[in-house]
Amino acid sequence: MAYPYRHDKEVRILSEHFGDPEARTLEGWQKRGGYVALKKALGMSPEDIITEVKASGLRGRGGAGFPTGVKWSFLKNDGLPHYLLINADESEPGAFKDRELCRWTPHQLIEGSLIAAHAIRAQHVYLYIRGEFFEPAQVIGRAIEEAYTAGFAGKDVMGSGLTIDVTLHLGAGAYICGEETALMNSLEGRRGQPRIKPPFPAVYGAFGQPTNINNVETLCVVPHIINNGGAWYRQWGTEKSPGTKLFNMSGHLVRRGNFELPLGFPLKELIYDVCGGIRNGRSLKAVIPGGSSVPILSADEIDINLDYESVAAAGTMLGTASVMVMDDQTNMVKQVRRMVDFYAHESCGQCTPCREGTEWLAKILRRIEDGMGVEGDLDLLLDLGRNMTGTTICVLSDSAAAPVASSIEKFKDDYLALIRRGASAAATA
Amino acid sequence: MSEATPLQGGNPGWAGERGEFEHLSEADIRGTSYYGSRSLAGENAGGVCAYPYQLLRKNPDAPLFEGPYAERFQKILSRYPDKQGALLPTLNLAQEVRGHLSPESMEHVAELLGLMPTYVRGVATFYTMYNKQPVGDFLIQVCTNVACNMCGADEVMESFLEHTSTEAGETTADGNFTVIEAECLGACGFPTAVQINERYFENVAPEDVPAILQQLRGEATR
């Protein structure tokens, strides 16, 4: 059951035990079939685990959708120390799935991580969780204690002879630390600034050693694939986007929260059936399908399926499947400005187009919002955005430009109304 | 015009919209019924030593890294291949006892880890959760990012400021409250999300604010 509502159309693999406090404990988790997959995986070779995960077609749930098994195979059997990093930095506006996974099913995450660590020959797992998540961190911390006490983590994991340490590491409030190389810098006690790639993490990652990094949700899927096989996972979703996904639903919906659905689920059905439609009898204005970093869809563009390919074909991205729904009363310019304020605040400042561009976008948007804009501002915004796209170390800069460009394209009248109202107010003053 | 779609009633202060999980207690949802109390020394080195408590009473002159904190610091050190890796958790410990990171605290941490004080300051200032100034016993962080904003977060922020009679970032005269705006807290389905020290308060509407402040005053030490 997903939290805090459930729906018949859900396929609950990861979220089956959400809202069930007993499932948090090691004993409760084992009663629900936990740690059977770890035992099985420890009897498999790293190559066999990777083959199974490749067969499942599992793609990374952190936003980019990179095939997980392929990513794991980049780490070689080279005798060097390897690290597995768990990305629980979840800070993308709209995203709130990893928090639920951490606070309801900590052992699911630890089990998946231990399996992944074995597959990539890592001796140490760092769980990088955003500093604000005190409550989930305490739940996870306790679960790690339990795993050590039971002999599932640390030295000689389940009698296999393998050592896999698991360490909880709290961030300290910086969205950019969710970017994989920024996360590595932050873990090493540096400012959380992304690194130039190459070298890629699989060659030179945390503490200069080969490293793999995965999102919380990605790792939570792993025990289920080991238990049931890669082919089993493919019974849901599409050929290229197999399996289920947590859809984090926010905004003006009757039912908000997490819903676990097969990839490829129709967006319209998600909004109007699963989430019960728009609150307060209003109508739909816009949908942001993948967290604040992706282009916005207008109400007449929602006839799409939610798999990576279909969403991309509609000109936006599935990202973290964090769907933000806006009703007809929404002040679009204000909301886009608020998103851009966020990126301006979170830019790490290394790249000029990002550091300066986000500030300028925010300033111009605020000017329009305050009725001081001119029509030429829209071209200025688009031009700025183009110069911020594909010109920087990481894609935060692109992410700031995307909602601006798509909102100007699709909600130009909202901008023009504010600009013209401002102009006529000035004329009569 | 207000964009708020506030929840009507039913919010016991910490969460209004619990859907089909109304039967769960606050302790169940927060997880406190599971992890219970923790020792200052932090128990296992992998798990709970690394995360800070948010102590209500903060003493800006408290000694650093003594007693259980010395033990906890050693556990933290044991988890990283070099001392620099322990920087963020060590700063957390310093902030835990003192409530904020003064230049002296940062120097102390630098010395302990064999780093340059300027380096430590450069890192600490990068992260928003390190308080560079003392804050109230309760640091109230109201998410005003987009998913909360479109459901009325600005009004919630205003309500907190009004009922504490402060400006953003200012501490009340009794030292109880500091209210600031926060970026997305990762609880977007429960607007407006507010973080108060360790805890999240969810589905907060402007009219819930007096009850929340009342509850906190009851917990306050002064």
Ligand SMILES: Cc1cc2nc3c(=O)[nH]c(=O)nc-3n(C[C@H](O)[C@H](O)[C@H](O)COP(=O)(O)O)c2cc1C
């Ligand atoms: C600015 C920025 C922020 C990101 N934030 C997160 C995050 O909070 N959590 C996450 O899992 N991935 C985040 N990512 C993606 C990670 O860089 C990385 O691709 C991901 O953790 C890989 O895991 P996966 O293969 O399991 O998806 C972010 C990327 C960028 C560019």
Ligand code: SF4
């Ligand atoms: S694009 Fe922005 S956030 Fe990313 S590295 Fe450059 S300045 Fe930093």
Ligand code: FES
């Ligand atoms: S936008 Fe408020 S918690 Fe995410």
